Structures are given as C-alpha cells and as structure tokens.
Amino acid sequence: MRLWIAIHLPQLPLEVFCPRWSTDQGTVVLEQERVIALSAAAYEAGVRRGLRRGGAIMLAPHTQFQQRSLPLEAEALQATALALLQFTPQLAEAEEATLLLDVGASLRLFGGIRALCHRVAQSVRALGFTGTLSCAPTARGAWMLARSNAGRALTMASLERRLDSLPPGLLPPARAYLDWLEGIGCLTIGQLRRLPRPGLQRRCGRALLDMLDDAHGARPEMHQWLAAPASFHAKLELFDRVENAEALLFGAHRLVLQLTGWLSAHQLAVERIQLLLEHERGRVAGPPTVVEIMLAEPTWKDTHLVRLLKERLAKLALPAPVIGLCLEAPQVQPMAPPSESLFPEPGGSKEDWQRLLELLAARLGADNVLQAAPNADYRPEHANSWVSIQTKIRPAEARAQLPSDIGSLPRPTWLLPKPIALMMRDHRPYYGSPLRIRSTGERIESGWWGAMQTRDYFMAQGEDNAHYWLFKERDSGATEPETRWYLHGLFG
Template identity: 75%
Template structure:
C-alpha cells in the first residue's frame, strides 16, 4: 500500500479484499488490515522507473513521449510491419515490461489521446476511427484530468460520459471549464493535431539499479541485470548502435566495510544490439562467480559501440551457418570456459612453419592480411600439409632413404626455407614423400655446411597430408 500525505493512493489486491480503499487515512487502513506494508510515495523513484521504461520502449519505436499521470505514449505506425502487426507488437511490449518488473495497461488507437483514455478506462485495441469514437463516448467524464474539478457540476446537469460532454455547446463549455478540456477532447477524437516532445536517447549509456535487499548469490542478480539490458537495448536501437564491450558493476555495501565494485566485462566478437545473447553470456558468467560480499546495486555501461550494420541476407541462407552464429557460439564458450581456454589461430610473418602461427584468445582481433603483407609478394603457393607435428620427428635412414614405417620415396622437388637469422636459425630443404601405404608426408632435410659438410644430413618428419 502506498501513502501520500497520510492518505492511501495505491492499494494491492489483498489490501483491497480487506476493505482498504483509495483515499483512506493511515489509521483507518491499519485498523482494517494491521499487517499491511506501508510505503511512502517517492516521486524520484517513480521518475527513474518511468525513464527506465521509456528507454526500453525505444527498441520498438524512436517516438516515445511522456503523458499525464505516469503514462508513456509511443507512435507505432511505422513499426507495425517490422514487428508483425499490432498484436505481436503488444505481446513484445508486455514481455519487455515483465522483464523490467512492471505491469502495464496497453491500449492502441488512431490517436494518442484516444489510446490514453482507453488505457485509463481499462485498456483495449481500436484500429478504426469510427470504432474509437463509439468506445470513447461510453467512457466517464472523470477520465479527463481537466474535467475532474467540474465533475459535480457535470453530474448536476446530467453529463456523465464523454459522448454527452461532446454534445454540450462548445463556447459555454470553454467558458466554464477552460480550453484545456476541449483541446484534450478534440485530440482524442482526431479533430486537432497532437504535438508531443519526444524523448531523446542520451549520447552514452549508463544505468543503475538499487536492489531491494542484500543479495549474496550471484545467479540471483540475473533478473536485475535483465532489467538494465532491456534499457540498453532500447538505447542502442534509438541511437542505431551495436555494442562490442559491456561492463556490469556489482556494487557492495558502503561505509566502514566498503569495497570496490566487482566488475564483469563482456567482450563480443561480433557487435549486437539485442539482449537475448547478452543475457545468456551474463547467465554463464554469474553462474561461475562467487561473491566476496553482498551486492546492493547494479550498474550497466556500454563501453564500446559502433554504428549498427544489419546483416545482409543471402538467397539461400544456411541455418546456424552464418558468421554471426559462429561468433555467438564462441562468445558463449568464452563465458563458460574462460577467455584463455577458447583460442584461435593467428598467422605470423615467419617462414618457419612452426613459427608461422600463434594461438590467441578468440576475443583478440586479428587481421591475417597484416601478417601476409610482411612476406614477399612473389612467395610461391606450394602445397602444405593439413597436420603439422608439434615437434619434428627424426627419421631413420635405410639404404640412404628416410624410413617411417616403410621406405619413403621423394615425390617433389625441394623447397628451401631459411629463417630465424637473429635467433634459432633454421636452414631446411622440404620435400613431399610417399610411403608404401600411399600416404603422403612432409619431410625436411637439414642443410650441412662448413666443418660439418662431411656428416650425413638428417631427415625429419614435419607434417602429414590428408
């Protein structure tokens, strides 16, 4: 139950069943239901909640305006086809409200004021103007805020509905009740142009959430994180951005036992502007996190963004085979296994095969073209094995031929590789050889020079061809 100036302004269903009504004083409400939980109205918290809902609604349309009495008006005319029609859009808006932890009454109408009045009257969807007029004419006059000071006079003359109010002489009604009443009535019925000041998304995103209690289990923070992700999704869509790095700060208790926030940072391989994938990553990270202190608040920040680039659709798309799908899989594996356990190959500018590649985290951005640019442009395209040994295997020599399970017959001309002049100098001649089982091997022979010229060169197995 919510109080303002010692009077009840909002009642829960159990309190209403006990007889508590809006307008009662604190003492009377407690007499009817002694176990009630009383909360004083907090306008700053209401403004924060309304702003959070407005940010989340920006994912459905960039035209969001604040209405009277803690309401939000959104223009969805240009979004209906994108979201699959009015019903599908309303379902998604309701799901977003539930994720934020709020309940809402939704209404749709050709005019914003008409939808506002329908929502105040219990909700509903009206698509035609004639149907809207019939629905509005049955609503009570008390739904119009400018008409409430004059309800006794209107009731005295027998004017109880909006239809009867529209039937009164306009000049006399304007002199008696003011121009604001007629302006809202005309706007609802489509007889005047409705002008609104649309909410603009800020240049950067940083949202905070205070928890109602001290949370000691990390996985219990997912609901609060989802609320913040909903707001960030709306902000990204409004600014036409996609996020690459996200930071979630878990704020701990203040005072003498204060400690710095615990930071959870998500680095995405592919930028995104949807919350489903980010929520999966956070679920994996929170499931592995052990809190060192209770959490009292959350703070979500978009650290790195870039302009949104929608993926191009191919003529015959392969389900699950797109670059974005693979990137989402890698990000999920990183969140579950850690960045040091999910690696990718990074080409290096080195002629030595064992030095031509390095394994780095998939979160690291690499550009293979940069490594190739350091090599000579006339480098011949010679065959390379599909499997490279971790360490070259020294081969036996039989009848002056290298032996690996069977004598190996050289099938190609030599390819000379000289590299590592500053450290670990290597001078090798590589050949493709074939065994008696017709398998192909990649061998190299060490080049002997100087005082060791009389020694017999050694052969090594370095790779296997598929």
C-alpha cells in the same frame, strides 16, 4: 500508416518500492498519510486505497510502509522509456504515467502490430512493472484506451466506437465539471461530443475540445520526443542486501534492457560492458565488484548479453552483500546489421558462431577457449600461436602479420607436434609406402636469432593417395650433405 502504442503504468508507485520479482510480505505506499497503492498481501489483510495510516497499521501491523517518492517514480518511468526506445525512436511521455510510441514505421520490422505489442508488453514485464497496453491511430486515442483498459483499435471507425462509450471523467479537463455533466445527462464521451461546441467551450474551456479533437484525429498532435543520453550509465538500487550472485540477474536484466534501448536510439553496438556490484557504504565500504563482458562480435540484442551475464554470475563468489547495480558500456561502435543471404549458410550464421564462443568463454573461462593467431615467422612451428578468444584479431591485421610471399606453395592444415624421421627405400622417403614428390620445393632459412632452420619442404603422395608434407634438412657445412627426410604435416 500512423499507429500509436500507449503503455499506462497504473501500479508504478507500488512497483518502485516492491518489484514483482521480490519476495513481498506486504507493502503499502502512502501519500499525505493515506494509502494510494498496496500489494496483494496488504489487500488480503484488509487494507484499501484511501485508508489512513493508522487504520492500515491496525489491519496489517507487519506490512512495510513507504512514503511516495516522485523522483523515484520519474526515474522508473524514464528507465522504462529508455528500454522501449528499441522499438521506435519516436517515444513521448504523456500524463499520468503513460508512454506513447509512434510505431507506424516499425510494424514491418517487428512482424506486425500483434507481435510488436507482445514484445513491448514483454519488455515492460521484464523491467518489473505492470502496464496496460493499447494501440490506436491517434496518440490521444491510444492514451484514452490505455487509461481505461478499453482494448485496441486499428482504424478510426473502431476507435470512435470505443471512445464514445468511455466516461467523460477520463479526460483531465472534464473532471472539474463532472457534476454539471451528470446533471445534464452527459455520461459518455459520445454524448459529450454531441453537445454544442461553442457552449461547451464557454463552460469547460478550450482544452477539453482540443483533447477531443486530438483523440478523433481532427487536429494535428505535437509531441516532445524523448532524447537518449549521449553516454550510457544506468544504476539500480536493490531493495535488500543480496548475498547470492545469481539473484542479481533480475536487476541486471533490467539494466541490459535499458542498454538495448539506448543502443537502438543511437544506432550503436556494444563491444564491452561492465556490471558493477556495489557493496556496503560508509566506514566498511569496499570497492565494487566488476563483472566485465568482452564480445567478439558487437551486438545490440539483450538476449545474448543476459545469457553471458547469467554464466558469469553463476560462477561468481561475492566478497560482501550487494546493495546496488550499475551498468556501463565503455566500448561501442556504429551498428552494422547483418545482411540477409539468399542462400543462408547451414548451421547458423557467423554471429551465431561468435555467440557460441562467447558463451563457452563465459562458462569455461576466457583462458580455456583459444583461437589461432598468426605470427610473422617463416618457420611452421612458430608461424602460429594460441591466444584467448577474447583477444581481437582483425583479418587485415592477421594478413599483415604473415610474410608477403607465404601461401604461394601449399601448406597443410595439420602439423605434427614433432617431425618424424623417415627411412629411405629405393632413394625415396618411405611412410607406409614409397612417397612421390608432387610439388616444387619451398626453401626456409630462418631463425638466425634463435633456433636456425635450413629446410626444403615438399608435398608428397603415397600409394593410398594420401598427401603428406615433408622436408629435408640441409647441412651447408658438410662436404657431402646426407639427405634426411622428415614428415611434418598432413593434408586433408
């Protein structure tokens, strides 16, 4: 099924200068000294589109006036397109600040067209823009519905009904002939299609007929798909000096959404990101503050990254006001989507557990959340060390660190901080009750470079059926060595 989603950004010139999350005291965008976009506060003061600059200043003297910047608008549109690449790799830019997404192959992945449209609209809002969304079986049809805010159409029949009621001025090639069309009583696209095609082509040109054919599926459409850059580097200039780190989360979320689209386009997952907080430039310029996020498990989802950034920014004290943000992804790897198990593990998946650990590390500090790391040592006290949760320990590397013959005999999960000397009763070690040896011995002779150990370890069982890990020391220098037993660990 071929289905297109069109996103038209009608307020793009205004929102480039006045994002929805900012505190707006009144903003007006000018082009050739005339108002082309204005905020709600300026509208309440009496400013209207097409008004000259002098009249707008008289009505709203405290309003902020900005000149239209086409490069900034193009940059904002490119940022939106990059973020929407997470939904489909086939995304094209159309006329008049509109993006076209071929989502026919993405419907099942995102749960249908309604859920997909909701997620697309939610992403556009998170970027700080207001968009008009529509969908149709053809790209030009979706573009026309989005430009006129005429709803959605899932079949060709419903699309034709909606298009027939739209005004012909919606089509760019027809705008130069609106007076002639109105003079002959052609006020809708449906009436325009019923005109004789040869005469319409001679009067208005071939471009008008091609656009009508594209919208109604009578001609194959050709598009130039947006290509994501080879590496990710996104910047955002703030609209004011920000002195509170938590207030930067809105801009950071916008950059993370672009990162999500870039990762999906290249089928990659990120292991480490860097958020650079840029301070004042010029003579008092200082180095940017770096907020680095290390991930135990690579991800390509924005929700987890935003949660980690929120925790880090909440604890950050800014050395100077921030005027810009920059997000980089220096460490990525190929995406490996998790396989769905027929019988999922209770309590969440492995990825959920890793996200919890990463959230704790961001909240408590990486040095306060530790994990066990094996060491190449036979001595139980030295066979394990505790390192930060952000330290990468690959399973293969962990097994390689262990001696080859370790693990052939049982070892307990819990070791005592210090071995406990046991008394002897009836020639047996005693710990609450006489202990019976239940395994063969594991001899350890190691540590000649430091703390030398010569021990024989055994698993023992008490009368309460509890299992203990004992060892007896061997004094090779004594003529009649005395048997001394110690409790070193407990079995679960």
